[in-house]
Amino acid sequence: MTGALGTKSSATSSEEATLIDGRRLLRNLEALGQIGNSAAGGRTRLAYSPQDGQARELLLAWMREAGLSVCVDPIGNIFGTLRGCDDAAAPIMVGSHIDTVVNAGHLDGCLGVLAGLETLLSLAEAGIVPRRPIVVAAFANEEGARFSPDLMGSRVFTGELALAQALAATDADGQSVTEALGRMPESRPFGTPPSLPSAYVELHIEQGPVLWSENVAIGIVEGVQGCRWLEVQVHGAANHAGTTPMAMRRDAGVAAASLVADLARRSRDQKIPLVATAGTMSIVSGSINSVPEHAVFTVDLRDPDERLLDNAENQLRFAIARAEADHGVTIEIRRMSQSSPVRFDDALVARAGALAERGGIAYRRLVSGASHDAQMLAARCPTLMLFAPSRDGISHSPAEHTDDDDIIAAANLLAGLVRDLAEADPAASSPHFKQGL
Amino acid sequence: MTGALGTKSSATSSEEATLIDGRRLLRNLEALGQIGNSAAGGRTRLAYSPQDGQARELLLAWMREAGLSVCVDPIGNIFGTLRGCDDAAAPIMVGSHIDTVVNAGHLDGCLGVLAGLETLLSLAEAGIVPRRPIVVAAFANEEGARFSPDLMGSRVFTGELALAQALAATDADGQSVTEALGRMPESRPFGTPPSLPSAYVELHIEQGPVLWSENVAIGIVEGVQGCRWLEVQVHGAANHAGTTPMAMRRDAGVAAASLVADLARRSRDQKIPLVATAGTMSIVSGSINSVPEHAVFTVDLRDPDERLLDNAENQLRFAIARAEADHGVTIEIRRMSQSSPVRFDDALVARAGALAERGGIAYRRLVSGASHDAQMLAARCPTLMLFAPSRDGISHSPAEHTDDDDIIAAANLLAGLVRDLAEADPAASSPHFKQGL
Incomplete structure (x- = not known):
């Protein structure tokens, strides 16, 4: 882990600030965060619950509105694809998850999914057709708060867990994933799931105190402990x-x-x-x-x-x-x-650092202490995570908070990185990309 | 605390060995230990229970058989008095308690009561009429396992606790001491309680590992922590x-x-x-x-x-x-x-040490870590405790054990000390005795 580079600067001072519509991203986070709200101030959208289903409906509606090709796979992962010039090329994938623990904050995985959606929206609105397709993914049951194991959707997508085994998992009441999926809106599989991506980038809140306490806007994540x-x-x-x-x-x-x-x-x-x-x-x-x-x-x-x-x-x-x-x-x-440590892709770490420096954004490299879908993808393709600061390190709580300008700066860096990766010549992938995984 | 003096020697090698009937003491301990026996091997005689009452009946029968003047006071303390030449002189008192915790061993306080009884029996059988009366006491509810506070009988006898307050104490089922006493055999007060003694000596097992691990036969107790x-x-x-x-x-x-x-x-x-x-x-x-x-x-x-x-x-x-x-x-x-530390009487500590040395008995001075009736008496008269070794320091357990020769050696030392004290001229009490309190 290296120290912070420069001091934290406002996202709007950066040349990258124009890539995404920050206010729309904040609005969407707010809207998604209303679903499953309780009187206590938090929201609860356990995987495969009716509340999770409502959130999935909203996400799918936004994806369709943006003109993305939409797919739900058999474990309930949602994919929205922006077509590229070469649709046969392995896509670039961004994403995270929108299920929550009990009484959660409104960011957590939603930040990664909606910043990914915002990236695709912005590119589409700018009339950019990337060389490779770009996919935004919302992996099912990341939290594992109701059905074990956690990271269920990304485990199945990457082949780490058999679909049948995942569907047979039961909650504390003995209900299986198959039964819960069947009762949830937007549960039926449709469309064609994307192939394994040529790169995966996930934005998430840090869930720890390091970035906030050091007043650093972005964490570039080198791996998972x-x-x-x-x-x-x-x-x-x-x-x-x-x-x-x-x-x-x-x-x-x-x-x-x-x-x-x-x-x-x-x-x-x-x-x-x-x-x-x-x-x-x-x-x-x-x-x-x-x-x-x-x-x-x-x-x-x-x-x-x-x-x-x-x-x-x-x-x-x-x-x-x-x-x-x-x-x-x-x-x-x-x-x-x-569980063994996971190391993310060195070249992606370096590329994200260079982009942040170019944008004058203070960042630091760090290692994730918590589990994320990205560690499943890392076994299959070059993978990177970006972290946004968590106030006082608080997460899995209604008190979870990231400053608006930090959210926008992180989403901008994600968009910049994804645009660069998608423009890379599919026929001449950079040598550090693990081919054929 | 000083080190052991000499090595542990068999009690029967000592000139004091003839003072008491060791086999009778062991037999009596065995017989009392049968009362309240459970299948698990331990015995349970919570204060003021029917089992406690049975034990009291047996003790009173032994006292009467020995020709002692018997008294039960209103809190249930039992006193047996061997009359002296001067019955108006403040008596010498020995004793301890016969109530137990749940699943107890057969020694604990019973050792002090029955070694005291044996002392009086032996003196009576030898035709000795001491100058002062000698009283053996079985204080009620020492353990406090059912009714709080512990040391209840000695607290009331010494005036530390008001009788009415003690009688009103209730157990976990809401039953008062008065009610429990009323249902127990040998509960009704009779006879005249003894006056405050001129000295009190209590023999007890150590309940700790020091004597056993150092292979020392007797502990002379300087005080209570x-x-x-x-x-x-x-x-x-x-x-x-x-x-x-x-x-x-x-x-x-x-x-x-x-x-x-x-x-x-x-x-x-x-x-x-x-x-x-x-x-x-x-x-x-x-x-x-x-x-x-x-x-x-x-x-x-x-x-x-x-x-x-x-x-x-x-x-x-x-x-x-x-x-x-x-x-x-x-x-x-x-x-x-x-609770504040209690210091026992220096002159009694020295006198007991001299007696042990004369008998060739290995002893060491130590301080009691547990509470005992003696600490209540110590506020009212010169007081001393003697400890017998506890195997591996185990107490309040059926595994509690003291070797037979250690029991007999300790009872002999107690008897020797009591005989000496009772022979002291009542009109010329040694200067270290606190007169008139």
């Missing part, structure tokens, strides 16, 4: 808190507390891994006047480098062995889940 | 575990874990206080992939020196202020309860 979830169980001996000398204790709580404090210290001081979190911790059946017998905590390790994740997990295992000796306890550790 | 209970609430900020850099976190869980680890380290390394325990700790409403917003833990501080308790609490408050700055959290601390 790998993640490991572990559970640690500490077994000591219950004893009287008054009568058991400190040196004779086998205190499961102190052993767990020391491990949690050291885990955070290692990550803070050595950056191994980049972030480490004990999100849950408790002394089981403890009482105020007993030495704790049993404690449990969970560990979330994230890093863009798989070797540093290995290193961090090894360090944790060493610390556990030391804690067993120091505190006379026995400790079990088990992996609950893991 | 003071105790403070505190609750600490840590408030941070919930954030995404993947997207929030370590330096930008306000992690309530890490702040709590650091405080708990440091609390134990200070006590272990500096002995301030002697023992410190976080018996409960949890991250409230945490999730594996969120930075914790709220954590809570409890603190149990114990030390024989009130100034070191003050010091320990101050150190904790300093650590909390540092943690607030280091972790960007806010922390509340509140005192839940406290």
Whole structure:
């Protein structure tokens, strides 16, 4: 990750500012954000719900109005295509998702989908026919808040997950994706899905505090962190808190507390891994006047480098062995889940940086801590993500906020990048594009 | 606290071994331990329960058989008195309690009561009429497991708690002590309670691991630790575990874990206080992939020196202020309860040590970490406790165990001490006895 380049400047001062209609984008975000609104101020559009269906209806209406070729695939991904000179060429794809968690903000994935739509609208209105087709995608069930796994639409589109398996997934009430899809408006598949793109670019809010706190307008995302979830169980001996000398204790709580404090210290001081979190911790059946017998905590390790994740997990295992000796306890550790880091396309990272510099937009490179559809696409084509700042790092909350000029600056950079990529000669793809994936 | 004196020797090698009938004591402990027995192997005789009543019936029968003057006072304390030459002299008192926690061992307070009874029996059988009366007491509701506060009988006997207040205490089902007493055998008060004693000596199991691990037969107890209970609430900020850099976190869980680890380290390394325990700790409403917003833990501080308790609490408050700055959290601390240290009588400590040395019994001085009736008596008369070793420090469990020869050695020392004290001229009490209180 590199530092910010220059200072944050207003989007309207840039030569790229004229590419898109910023006010229309803000209006559309506002309109989409009304769907599924609750009294509490947030909106809830769980995947394949009636509210999700309403949002899909609105998006499809906008796509048709813009003259795009529209398609819904069998898992519910929505594609709108602006035809190019060479319709057989692999398209450039932009997009994200419009499903939400419970009580969400109005940006999140909607920013990527509607900034993508705005890109295509602006190009079409300017009478530009790109060399390659350009597709805006709204991937289904990105959040996984109702049906697991998350990133369902992009997993199926890229072949990472079998369609039949995805359709058979059930929610907490036992309803399957097939059943939920059948009850939702705009659920039936139609049209021809696009082929795998020659490049995919996704704009999303950061969902973290880095850009906001550094007053940087745009994040150029180099990849997605790998993640490991572990559970640690500490077994000591219950004893009287008054009568058991400190040196004779086998205190499961102190052993767990020391491990949690050291885990955070290692990550803070050595950056191994980049972030480490004990999100849950408790002394089981403890009482105020007993030495704790049993404690449990969970560990979330994230890093863009798989070797540093290995290193961090090894360090944790060493610390556990030391804690067993120091505190006379026995400790079990088990992996609950893991995902490998994803690296986005270096050439796209460089190209986006150059574009931002040309526009005088302050940016910084960073790594995504959260999961995104882009990490599924990255296995199939050169992929990049752009982040817009999240005020105070807040996301998945009605308090989620990005300043209007940051939204417009990010959408402009997306449009500029997509226009450049679409103009590239399909017969002479740049060498860093992975052909034939 | 001083080290052990000599090595542990068999009680039967001592000249004092003949004072009591060790086999009868062991038999009586066994018989009393049968009452309230469960299939799980432990016994449950909660205060003022039918099982407690059965145990009281047996104890009273033994007292009557021994020819003692028997009395039950209005809170249910049982007293058996061996008359002395001067019945008007303040008596020597020995004793403890026979109520238990749920699923208890067969020793605990029963050891002190039955070793006291054995002392009186042996003196009576030897035809000895002591100068002062000697009383064996079984104080009611020591454990406080059903009716609060604990040490109820000794609190009422010493005037620390009003009788009416004690009788009005209710259990979890809303039943009062008065009601429970009324339903229990041997509950009605009769006889004349003894006056405040000129000395009180209580034998109890240690309930901690010190004597057992050091292979020392007897503990001579210099006092009871003071105790403070505190609750600490840590408030941070919930954030995404993947997207929030370590330096930008306000992690309530890490702040709590650091405080708990440091609390134990200070006590272990500096002995301030002697023992410190976080018996409960949890991250409230945490999730594996969120930075914790709220954590809570409890603190149990114990030390024989009130100034070191003050010091320990101050150190904790300093650590909390540092943690607030280091972790960007806010922390509340509140005192839940406290009790001051109790110091037993120096002259009695010395006298018991001299007796043990004469008998060739290995002993060590120590401080009680648990509460006992003796700390109530200590406010009213010169008081001492003796401890017998607890195997592995286990108590309040069917696994509670003291070796037979340790039981007999401790009962012999108790008997020797009581005989000496009772022979002291009532008209010329030693100067360290607090006269007239």
